[in-house]
Amino acid sequence: MTYGRVCNGTVCFDAFGTLVEITHKRQPFRTPLRGGVKSIRADEVLTRRLSLREVAAGVSHELGEDGLTELEKDLQAECASVRLRTGIAAIWQSLRDRGVRIGVCSNLALPYGVPLLSALPDPPDAVILSYEVGLVKPDPAIFRLVCDRLGFRPAEIxxxxxxxSADVEGPRAIGMPAMLISEFEEFTKWGAHEFGHPSEVLLAAVQGAGYGSNPPNTPSSDTGKRALIIKGSGLGPLISLEEGRARLDEITVDDDSTDWAASEILGVAHIAEKLGISAATLDLWRDNGTVIAFRKDAHEFVYPERQFEHSRPIEGLERLIGYFSSPEEAWEWLVTPNPYTDSAAPVDQLRSGHIEEVVRAAEGAHDYQ
Structure with a gap:
């Protein structure tokens, strides 16, 4: 492998939720995968060149030809609705104007590859798709492949x-700088507003984050170009150790919500009595995938109380459960503070009515596109 020299920088983007979006979500792969896997594991959907029909044939329940036809229609509708996200065209062009090489690395299933590439402004300099390379983020091997395809070292991308987890922690594990698209977009919006030269700001973002030691006001390697200068107010007045500790106490919260069982777990009889419902209703909710239940033994289940409100499962819960491979995984995700749900536990955001926000966060956690 021959690495390129540090010049105008290199950026590699995730695809869905970053560069493009599906405007009419149908989630056709979810239905067969919810049925339990027989000869195809869920992760294989992302690492093998499998069609929807091949996936459906490998699961434990029979959809029938009519059911499969409907899922294929859903898939076609989704693929037809793949669109470039607002503002991405301008960002892409700004990078191109400065000669920045662009890569795309995405976890996605085979049918979404062509719609993705068709939606982009022009062909990327490198494309690494999980179903083609047999690797998924955050596996370090896929980020090393990004380096190989782009011809740069990790620290230069x-x-x-x-x-x-996949797009920030993963690349950073091999020394590749990374940031969320929301941060990148805010940086470019601020720069475009302040200076009217988004390409300069983008270059500063790439170089500042890309080489670690350079702050955002490091001048471009292109002589004569205007540098991005950020002025702050300094450290502020010094305070005593005691006052500092008092201020920290005011903003520090002991958080044990990362424990997947950070909720009272009740057996069927207790939860049914507390909610004022029958055990049969609980069984129905569990069978329909409306609530989360942990198996206690061969014939008994227990339920986290925190998922109920007003004697019913909290609204939106049923839309999330299918994104996870087990009840334990789903509940751990729901009770763990998430940057895409305002750093709150997703279950609490559901209680507050922010259903679509939580659903989008779950899609990002386990995305089959």
């Missing part, structure tokens, strides 16, 4: 995406 800025990775931008929408999922913290």
């Amino acid at each position: 800025l990775f931008v995406g929408d999922t913290p």
Whole structure:
């Protein structure tokens, strides 16, 4: 492999939720995968060249030809609705104007590859799709492949995406700078507003984040170009150690919500009595995938009380459960503070009515597109 020299920088983007979006979501792969896997694991949908029909044939329940036809219609509708996200065209062009190489690295299933590439403003300099390379983010191997395809070292590539674990923690694990697309977009919006030269600001973002030691006001390597200068107010007045500790106490909260069982777990009899419902109703909710239940033994289940409100499952819960491979995984995600749900636990955001926000966050956590 021959690495390119540091010039105008290199950016590699995630795809769905970062560069493009599906405007009419149908989630056709969810239905067969919810049925339990027989000969195809859920992760294989992202790492093998499998059609929807092949996936459906490998699961444990029979959809029938009519059911499969409907799912294929849903898939076609989704693929036809893939669109470039607002503002991405301008960002892309700004990078191109400065000669910045652009890569795309995405976890996605086979049918979404062509719609993705068709939606982009022009062909990327490198494309790394999970179903083609047999790797998924955040596996370090896929980010090393990004380096190989782009011809740069990890420290010379800025990775931008929408999922913290896959798109930030993953690349950083091999020394590749990374940021969320929301941060990248805010940077460019601020720069365009202040200076009217978004390409200069984008270059500063790539170089500042890309090489670690350079602050955002480091001048461009192109002589004569205007540098981005950020002025702050300094450290502020010094305070005593005691006052500092008092201020920290005011903003520090002991958070044990990362424990997946950070809720009272009740058996069927207790939860039914507390909610004023029958055990049969609980069984129905569980069978329909409307509530989260943990198996206690061969014949008994227990339920986190925190998922109920006003004697019913909290609204929107049923839309999330199918995104996760087990009840334990789903509940751990729901009770763990998430940057895409205002740093609150998703279950609490559901209680507050922010259903669409939580659903989008769940899609990013396990995205089959």
